[in-house]
Amino acid sequence: xxxxxxxxxxPEARRREIVTAAAELIVEVGAEAVTHRxxxxxxxxxxxxxxxxxxxxxxxxxxxxxxxxxEVDARLDGVRQTIADRGDSPAVIAALxxxxxxxxxxxxxxxxxVTAAVHDPRLRELARHLSDRLVExxxxxxxxxxxxxxxxxxxxxxxxxxxxxxxxxxxxxETALARLLGDSVSTPSAATATP
Amino acid sequence: xxxxxxxxxxPEARRREIVTAAAELIVEVGAEAVTHRxxxxxxxxxxxxxxxxxxxxxxxxxxxxxxxxxEVDARLDGVRQTIADRGDSPAVIAALxxxxxxxxxxxxxxxxxVTAAVHDPRLRELARHLSDRLVExxxxxxxxxxxxxxxxxxxxxxxxxxxxxxxxxxxxxETALARLLGDSVSTPSAATATP
Amino acid sequence: xxxxxxxxxxPEARRREIVTAAAELIVEVGAEAVTHRxxxxxxxxxxxxxxxxxxxxxxxxxxxxxxxxxEVDARLDGVRQTIADRGDSPAVIAALxxxxxxxxxxxxxxxxxVTAAVHDPRLRELARHLSDRLVExxxxxxxxxxxxxxxxxxxxxxxxxxxxxxxxxxxxxETALARLLGDSVSTPSAATATP
Amino acid sequence: xxxxxxxxxxPEARRREIVTAAAELIVEVGAEAVTHRxxxxxxxxxxxxxxxxxxxxxxxxxxxxxxxxxEVDARLDGVRQTIADRGDSPAVIAALxxxxxxxxxxxxxxxxxVTAAVHDPRLRELARHLSDRLVExxxxxxxxxxxxxxxxxxxxxxxxxxxxxxxxxxxxxETALARLLGDSVSTPSAATATP
DNA sequence: TATGAATGAGTCTTCATTCAT
DNA sequence: GATGAATGAAGACTCATTCAT
Numbered sequence: 001x002x003x004x005x006x007x008x009x010x011p012e013a014r015r016r017e018i019v020t021a022a023a024e025l026i027v028e029v030g031a032e033a034v035t036h037r038x039x040x041x042x043x044x045x046x047x048x049x050x051x052x053x054x055x056x057x058x059x060x061x062x063x064x065x066x067x068x069x070x071e072v073d074a075r076l077d078g079v080r081q082t083i084a085d086r087g088d089s090p091a092v093i094a095a096l097x098x099x100x101x102x103x104x105x106x107x108x109x110x111x112x113x114v115t116a117a118v119h120d121p122r123l124r125e126l127a128r129h130l131s132d133r134l135v136e137x138x139x140x141x142x143x144x145x146x147x148x149x150x151x152x153x154x155x156x157x158x159x160x161x162x163x164x165x166x167x168x169x170x171x172x173x174e175t176a177l178a179r180l181l182g183d184s185v186s187t188p189s190a191a192t193a194t195p
Numbered sequence: 196x197x198x199x200x201x202x203x204x205x206p207e208a209r210r211r212e213i214v215t216a217a218a219e220l221i222v223e224v225g226a227e228a229v230t231h232r233x234x235x236x237x238x239x240x241x242x243x244x245x246x247x248x249x250x251x252x253x254x255x256x257x258x259x260x261x262x263x264x265x266e267v268d269a270r271l272d273g274v275r276q277t278i279a280d281r282g283d284s285p286a287v288i289a290a291l292x293x294x295x296x297x298x299x300x301x302x303x304x305x306x307x308x309v310t311a312a313v314h315d316p317r318l319r320e321l322a323r324h325l326s327d328r329l330v331e332x333x334x335x336x337x338x339x340x341x342x343x344x345x346x347x348x349x350x351x352x353x354x355x356x357x358x359x360x361x362x363x364x365x366x367x368x369e370t371a372l373a374r375l376l377g378d379s380v381s382t383p384s385a386a387t388a389t390p
Numbered sequence: 391x392x393x394x395x396x397x398x399x400x401p402e403a404r405r406r407e408i409v410t411a412a413a414e415l416i417v418e419v420g421a422e423a424v425t426h427r428x429x430x431x432x433x434x435x436x437x438x439x440x441x442x443x444x445x446x447x448x449x450x451x452x453x454x455x456x457x458x459x460x461e462v463d464a465r466l467d468g469v470r471q472t473i474a475d476r477g478d479s480p481a482v483i484a485a486l487x488x489x490x491x492x493x494x495x496x497x498x499x500x501x502x503x504v505t506a507a508v509h510d511p512r513l514r515e516l517a518r519h520l521s522d523r524l525v526e527x528x529x530x531x532x533x534x535x536x537x538x539x540x541x542x543x544x545x546x547x548x549x550x551x552x553x554x555x556x557x558x559x560x561x562x563x564e565t566a567l568a569r570l571l572g573d574s575v576s577t578p579s580a581a582t583a584t585p
Numbered sequence: 586x587x588x589x590x591x592x593x594x595x596p597e598a599r600r601r602e603i604v605t606a607a608a609e610l611i612v613e614v615g616a617e618a619v620t621h622r623x624x625x626x627x628x629x630x631x632x633x634x635x636x637x638x639x640x641x642x643x644x645x646x647x648x649x650x651x652x653x654x655x656e657v658d659a660r661l662d663g664v665r666q667t668i669a670d671r672g673d674s675p676a677v678i679a680a681l682x683x684x685x686x687x688x689x690x691x692x693x694x695x696x697x698x699v700t701a702a703v704h705d706p707r708l709r710e711l712a713r714h715l716s717d718r719l720v721e722x723x724x725x726x727x728x729x730x731x732x733x734x735x736x737x738x739x740x741x742x743x744x745x746x747x748x749x750x751x752x753x754x755x756x757x758x759e760t761a762l763a764r765l766l767g768d769s770v771s772t773p774s775a776a777t778a779t780p
Numbered sequence: 781t782a783t784g785a786a787t788g789a790g791t792c793t794t795c796a797t798t799c800a801t
Numbered sequence: 802g803a804t805g806a807a808t809g810a811a812g813a814c815t816c817a818t819t820c821a822t
Contacts, residue, residue: 011781030314032227035816048783057817115310117358119225127358149348149371152363156351163312163322168347176344179374204800204806230791243808246793401802420704422617425795438804447796505700507748509615517748539738539761542753546741553702553712558737566734569764594785594821620812633787636814 015053017043022064023071027108031061031116065116068109069126075106076133088141090181094174097154101167111162131155142181149180210248212238217259218266222303226256226311260311263304264321270301271328283336285376289369292349296362306357326350337376344375405443407433412454413461417498421451421506455506458499459516465496466523478531480571484564487544491557501552521545532571539570600638602628607649608656612693616646616701650701653694654711660691661718673726675766679759682739686752696747716740727766734765 021043025034036057040047054060079096086092100107110130117127131151138147153176161167216238220229231245231252238245249255274291281287295302305325312322326346333342348371356362411433415424426447430437444450469486476482490497500520507517521541528537543566551557606628610619621642625632639645664681671677685692695715702712716736723732738761746752 030227032225036818037816046783047785051818052782055818111313114354114358115313118306118310119223119228124358131355145367145370148363149367149374152351152355152371153344153348153375154351155354156347156349159309159350159354160326160347163309163319168343172340172344175340176347176375179344180348180371182374206806209806231793232791241808243795243810244806247807250793252792420617422615426797427795436804437806441797442803445797501703504744504748505703508696508700509613509618514748521745535757535760538753539757539764542741542745542761543734543738543765544741545744546737546739549699549740549744550716550737553699553709558733562730562734565730566737566765569734570738570761572764596785599785621814622812631787633789633816634785637786640814642813 011053014045014049018045018050018053018060019063019067022060023067023109026061026064026068026116027105027112031065031112034061034064036060062122065113065123065126068113069129071106071109072113072130073133075100075103076130079134080137083137088138090178091174093138093150093154093181094170094177097157097173097177098167098170101158101161107158107161111158138181146181150177153177153180206248209240209244213240213245213248213255214258214262217255218262218304221256221259221263221311222307226260226307229256229259231255257317260308260318260321263308264324266301266304267308267325270295270298271325274329275332278332283333285373286369288333288345288349288376289365289372292352292368292372293362293365296353296356302353302356306353333376341376345372348372348375401443404435404439408435408440408443408450409453409457412450413457413499416451416454416458416506417495417502421455421502424451424454426450452512455503455513455516458503459519461496461499462503462520463523465490465493466520469524470527473527478528480568481564483528483540483544483571484560484567487547487563487567488557488560491548491551497548497551501548528571536571540567543567543570596638599630599634603630603635603638603645604648604652607645608652608694611646611649611653611701612697616650616697619646619649621645647707650698650708650711653698654714656691656694657698657715660685660688661715664719665722668722673723675763676759678723678735678739678766679755679762682742682758682762683752683755686743686746692743692746696743723766731766735762738762738765 018039022034022039025038025042029038034057036047036050039060040050043050050060054063082096083092113123114127117123134151134154135144135147138150141147142150157168157173213234217229217234220233220237224233229252231242234255235242235245245255249258277291278287308318309322312318329349330339330342330346333345336342337345352363352368408429412424412429415428415432419428424447426437426440429450430440433440440450444453472486473482503513504517507513524541524544525534525537528540531537532540547558547563603624607619607624610623610627614623619642621632621635624645625635628635635645639648667681668677698708699712702708719739720729720732720736723735726732727735742753742758
């Protein structure tokens with residue numbers, strides 16, 4: 001018997017749809033709450049498809065986390081480009097941070113990965129990725145310590161946003177970053193001297 | 196339908212044991228993953244006891260979160276005392292932050308509450324509590340903006356610790372806090388010693 | 391330790407309160423749905439009291455059913471008195487039926503007992519009680535068959551009321567009863583001759 | 586988490602089996618007492634099958650009640666046919682009532698629906714269905730009032746049967762119906778033969 | 781290959797009943 | 802005797818996973 005219209009033949013696309021749906025759901029309801037059924041419904045695929053492409057739900061979750069990390073990476077490319085264009089002054093970084101808070105997707109993706117990483121060591125490396133890249137970006141100009149301090153502050157800003165309705169004002173972020181990165185510090189050379 | 200020996204009768208203690216067990220498990224595996232059975236096993240009480248004292252699992256979770264918040268509060272009292280004794284210089288604050296990273300309990304408790312608050316608006320206020328109190332503590336000396344920036348940085352430090360095996364060095368924290376809190380930095384030399 | 395005020399010493403009254411509460415609940419939510427906790431709450435007695443006076447919940451239910459039957463009996467006395475005063479003409483009977491539909495208590499009590507009797511043979515006799523007494527009341531005047539037919543019709547009226555919002559009009563009842571009891575039948579003697 | 590052999594794949598049949606089992610059990614033990622486990626055992630399907638086909642036990646009950654109503658409807662068709670063939674004289678109606686008391690299924694189905702309707706308003710309409718249709722059948726010949734009175738009497742007969750071991754004799758029913766439906770009674774002599 | 785029916789383990793929750801206090 | 806804490810059996814329901822089709 002022919003059960004309705006034939007499904008299009010594109011396993012890769014379907015796999016991607018499933019992973020994307022799972023990633024969205026992880027962000028929205030948390031990794032623990034995601035089920036095969038939810039993913040199938042969100043992706044618009046039959047239940048069987050979710051088990052066809054991934055042996056276990058945990059495998060599907062892992063793939064989704066990797067997808068989330070890629071989203072974060074994509075944002076990082078934008079950051080890299082902006083810095084190449086406009087420099088890495090505290091004002092530019094602050095603007096980037098402030099704007100990124102509008103981009104719920106990437107920020108939430110990062111948050112989801114970090115949150116899950118607390119209880120799942122396999123996700124640790126993924127969770128560190130964004131921070132590490134950001135530090136690498138700032139290191140040439142500001143040195144490792146200042147770069148890292150800025151990155152830690154930026155992470156703090158993100159978390160602050162997650163549990164508050166109002167986000168920090170851009171000038172506030174800029175001032176703090178300026179202090180951390182050395183704009184108003186007398187001896188930036190001392191910091192960059194730190195290996 | 197009653198088999199086996201009954202246990203002692205001390206409702207208060209039993210309730211406390213159950214809440215403590217639930218709080219521990221929330222910290223260890225996350226609030227979503229906690230089940231009645233896990234709590235009962237951890238607390239060493241029969242399954243029925245966990246539902247006897249709390250109408251729903253959600254009620255139990257709430258009680259556990261309150262207990263976690265109290266742990267955080269207890270730590271806050273220590274912080275307040277230390278500041279009263281030794282002042283609120285960046286060095287003192289940095290020392291407090293560094294030491295607190297040893298106190299897995301309170302830090303993890305805070306992290307658990309904040310993490311859960313992302314998906315549960317009812318926990319938002321609880322999650323903001325520690326940060327807000329700490330800001331209040333620093334505000335008289337440093338003003339609202341610097342106090343808040345310091346608090347955000349400290350939160351960032353905590354999260355950094357949660358997804359990394361190594362924690363930031365104390366001098367690193369101190370330098371960053373000194374920069375954020377103002378120019379009255381007492382020991383800038385220490386910062387350059389950061390590895 | 392003295393736990394609050396001493397309870398009054400009247401086991402009989404307390405037992406009655408419990409049974410009354412159980413009877414009310416059986417009428418309201420059905421015998422199956424009644425629990426110890428519900429009864430205790432309704433009666434305003436501690437949970438333990440409900441198990442103190444009755445070995446099992448089933449025993450309590452039985453007592454409640456007996457109480458319901460007694461309520462029905464009490465109504466029967468009123469009926470008997472009315473008939474003694476005003477005769478047992480179809481008009482009087484119809485008036486009694488019509489009025490009784492206002493008395494939710496007794497009607498519902500009867501309904502509850504009959505309903506439960508369908509699945510519980512032990513309640514059969516109780517369920518038959520009201521009907522049988524009513525037949526006995528009418529038999530001397532109308533004979534067994536007409537009395538029984540009237541009683542069956544009256545039961546039908548009651549059930550009709552239970553599943554409809556509007557109740558039959560009094561004249562409708564009176565007309566039907568008159569037909570069944572013989573007012574407009576030419577040979578009432580024939581009916582009474584049937585033993 | 587899959588052990589043992591799978592069963593045949595015929596969703597429609599399986600759904601029907603489950604509903605039928607539930608309907609039987611509702612008739613036998615009452616709607617309140619029915620559980621998933623009972624239904625599964627009766628239908629010979631695993632526990633999970635009962636929740637696979639119906640989101641909640643209440644949905645399953647509803648489906649079962651609809652099935653019971655269909656049984657009643659089926660009987661109604663037989664009644665309609667008989668009346669078309671043999672007329673709607675009291676004797677014919679009485680014969681139908683008397684015979685129907687043998688058909689435990691339909692009568693019990695009706696009783697189960699009516700009983701449940703007392704506590705569940707959603708079932709009211711279903712419960713009224715048989716009565717209403719029967720009234721419609723008799724109305725053209727006897728008028729609304731007499732038809733309704735007959736219907737109410739017939740309901741009373743059914744209930745009488747449910748709480749008694751002996752059922753009313755056919756002549757008894759016929760006589761009563763003749764009285765209720767009018768003076769064109771064809772065989773009043775039969776009534777006096779009632780034991 | 782793709783689908784969704786099938787199964788039972790495991791979840792939350794309620795409650796009769798027992799019995800320590 | 803009176804009270805309510807204690808316990809586990811049982812109920813509704815969810816869902817990962819398997820596998821027939």
